[in-house]
Amino acid sequence: SQELEQSPQSLIVQEGKNLTINCTSSKTLYGLYWYKQKYGEGLIFLMMLQKGGEEKSHEKITAKLDEKKQQSSLHITASQPSHAGIYLCGADGAGNMLTFGGGTRLMVKP
Amino acid sequence: EAGVAQSPRYKIIEKRQSVAFWCNPISGHATLYWYQQILGQGPKLLIQFQNNGVVDDSQLPKDRFSAERLKGVDSTLKIQPAKLEDSAVYLCASSTAGVYNEQFFGPGTRLTVL
Numbered sequence: 001s002q003e004l005e006q007s008p009q010s011l012i013v014q015e016g017k018n019l020t021i022n023c024t025s026s027k028t029l030y031g032l033y034w035y036k037q038k039y040g041e042g043l044i045f046l047m048m049l050q051k052g053g054e055e056k057s058h059e060k061i062t063a064k065l066d067e068k069k070q071q072s073s074l075h076i077t078a079s080q081p082s083h084a085g086i087y088l089c090g091a092d093g094a095g096n097m098l099t100f101g102g103g104t105r106l107m108v109k110p
Numbered sequence: 111e112a113g114v115a116q117s118p119r120y121k122i123i124e125k126r127q128s129v130a131f132w133c134n135p136i137s138g139h140a141t142l143y144w145y146q147q148i149l150g151q152g153p154k155l156l157i158q159f160q161n162n163g164v165v166d167d168s169q170l171p172k173d174r175f176s177a178e179r180l181k182g183v184d185s186t187l188k189i190q191p192a193k194l195e196d197s198a199v200y201l202c203a204s205s206t207a208g209v210y211n212e213q214f215f216g217p218g219t220r221l222t223v224l
Contacts, residue, residue, distance in 0.1 A: 004152075031210045033212075033213075035215075040217075040218075040220070041217055041218070042114070042201060042203075042215035042216050042217045042218055043153070043201070043203075043213075043215040044215075045212050045213070045214070048210065048212065050210065088152050088153070090152075092210060098143075098153075098155065098213060099155070100152030100153050100154070101152050102150075102151055102152050103150075103151070103152050
């Protein structure tokens with residue numbers, strides 16, 4: 001079965017700083033999703049990557065999938081308190097089911 | 111557009127009791143998922159429905175968990191009897207049919223088993 005490992009597990013940054021979260025798969029990724037979760041809430045879809053080398057951006061968040069399609073990174077530029085939460089990567093498996101990584105807990109200090 | 115609805119939002123029960131969760135997916139979404147998220151971990155898929163048929167329930171502890179999706183719309187997830195290790199957030203998600211489709215998640219039901 002596919003396993004996803006996220007690093008770091010937690011991160012505290014000062015407002016305005018850049019940060020990167022990594023997601024590494026044990027198998028080739030055919031669909032990689034990034035979600036954000038705030039405490040006590042459901043998951044909010046951020047981006048989905050499919051092709052090797054693909055990069056997508058939304059506001060100050062950029063996600064990339066490496067050429068070998070086994071690693072993805074999520075980069076936040078000029079972090080804000082609103083970026084705080086848990087970031088989860090999910091891999092598309094058979095039948096569109098998602099396998100998730102353990103999550104990265106981000107805190108942004110004002 | 112209304113999102114995925116779940117109820118209750120919170121539930122506290124004692125071990126060996128029964129509990130049921132309800133999910134109403136986004137209108138028109140054929141695929142419905144139930145995930146279990148233990149504190150500090152990512153969500154784990156329990157069961158996936160396509161309309162009212164089960165696509166994958168390989169990670170559902172069938173000795174105590176059951177789920178149904180009558181008429182291909184709403185779904186219920188039941189635990190009977192509950193164990194301490196069932197304490198988690200139960201998330202429902204829905205998507206349109208097909209692959210690589212975004213899953214829309216509900217707010218979840220936080221279950222505490224004492």
